Amino acid sequence: MPHHLAVRRFDRFYTRQIGVLRKTYLDSPFSLAEVRVLYELAHQKEPTASGLCQELGLDPGYLSRTLRGFERRGLISRRASPTDARQSHLSLTKKAAPPLPHSRRNPTKTAPPCSAISPHRSATP
Numbered sequence: 001m002p003h004h005l006a007v008r009r010f011d012r013f014y015t016r017q018i019g020v021l022r023k024t025y026l027d028s029p030f031s032l033a034e035v036r037v038l039y040e041l042a043h044q045k046e047p048t049a050s051g052l053c054q055e056l057g058l059d060p061g062y063l064s065r066t067l068r069g070f071e072r073r074g075l076i077s078r079r080a081s082p083t084d085a086r087q088s089h090l091s092l093t094k095k096a097a098p099p100l101p102h103s104r105r106n107p108t109k110t111a112p113p114c115s116a117i118s119p120h121r122s123a124t125p
Helices: 003-018 032-043 049-056 060-072
Strands: 076-080 088-092
Touching: 032 049, 032 060, 032 088, 049 060, 049 088, 060 076
Parallel strands: none
Antiparallel strands: 076 088
């Protein structure tokens, strides 16, 4: 098998195995990208949308739509920056805390067990 086809086959197998292309993350109502944003909002001091774009490597338009969705669901609030009128500081609301998926709640859900990968189901022939 040509090298590039073996790499593609491995990539498809591996992304399916670890679940990064699933619609939601760890049985939460959020996608992996949304969980990443929520995590940063919970752990950064006075995060801004532009800071999140840089930190997470997200497209500004995608992040803007994600943040608007969080606002509609009552998960985040915005506070105007006192030093830069173009920026808003973002924070999670109390409503956001309970639905955040957390790996300590169910450690078996964080990643599929290695035993699920049989030697007969390898990514390369």
